[in-house]
Amino acid sequence: MASFSELPEGCIAEILSLTTPADACRAVAIAWRFKSAADSDTVWERFLPPDHPEIVARSVSPVVYATKKQLYFGLCDSPILIDGGKMSFSLTKHNGKKCFMLQARELSISWKDTPSHWKWRSLPESRFSEVVELLSVCWLDIGGKIGTKLLSPKTTHGAYLVFKLGERPYGLDYPAKAVVRFARDREYEAEVGLGELGEDGISTVYLTSPDISRGIYDMAMREPEANARLAQNRKDGWKEIELGEFFNDEGDDDFVKMRLMEIKHLHWKGGLIVEGIEVRPKVEVIS
Missing domain, CATH: 2.60.120.260 (Galactose-binding domain-like)
Structure with a gap:
């Protein structure tokens, strides 16, 4: 039977997307070969709220990011102002809420x-x-x-x-x-x-x-x-x-x-x- 690490990268990414942000980060620590899958947009898109594109589009300043993982942790660490500065938006790091x-x-x-x-x-x-x-x-x-x-x-x-x-x-x-x-x-x-x-x-x-x-x-x-x-x-x-x-x-x-x-x-x-x-x-x- 093939081990988990021998699965195609797409399959590994899909499996990790069903876990949590903490689990995805731990996967890289366990095996470096998981890094590409664990960092993929497939995984971090699932951890972001479904309506995040609409909320980010309401930001008073451009939100710059290269990957969905970068966007996720950026929103966790630095709240953005939305709706003309009437409120701020951020994510909880452990679960993306x-x-x-x-x-x-x-x-x-x-x-x-x-x-x-x-x-x-x-x-x-x-x-x-x-x-x-x-x-x-x-x-x-x-x-x-x-x-x-x-x-x-x-x-x-x-x-x-x-x-x-x-x-x-x-x-x-x-x-x-x-x-x-x-x-x-x-x-x-x-x-x-x-x-x-x-x-x-x-x-x-x-x-x-x-x-x-x-x-x-x-x-x-x-x-x-x-x-x-x-x-x-x-x-x-x-x-x-x-x-x-x-x-x-x-x-x-x-x-x-x-x-x-x-x-x-x-x-x-x-x-x-x-x-x-x-x-x-x-x-x-x-x-």
Whole structure:
């Protein structure tokens, strides 16, 4: 019986295309004779999302690549801006699923165009041309939406607010509420408060660690509850807080709506710099 390595290159490529990007890379490490097949467009075309040509065509800058493998890892390592810079697109390296980030201009932010409350500015470390900095509000309400047909099907996604803290942040250590849910377009356009959504799917989040030293004066300041979400540092130098998760089946719903609100205590807040909201596949935990 012929060994696997004796099969025609086309057959080897077809077999590897049914595995994973990691498996295709391992094949080269196992046997150098697999390199041509493992690097072929036949393999890496299968790992790319089916609609990647249409998405890449929407890039604000030309996407240059010689092979589909080069395109795959380029999209994993360097997000591209699409739709006139309104959002970014990238891939998860281990499985090629799609990640999108909505820039701050595309978010629904209360008073975002009021100069006394929010300031639009550019930051060299941002992938977008501008971000928005909170100067002073007592009513913090940030939301966004994304069409589910754009996302990878049969996949659990997380939605994350991506932000930085300014030089003198204040009032951000109070607990906020976050929710992610499916919604039709008409439902999204209606102003719906978190209290009207019921308690299902609503999470408590902290943009900064609570200052519990103020607890004796302010009952809102206490140790975070066990299931509260805390901000995490990202590899790109920003921070993120998970707003919630959802399973995208076949993309039948019109939109996923994401929202963060802190409107209960009505204290003044400032020093929050918002880059956008990222929607990406959650890491699969194998038991």
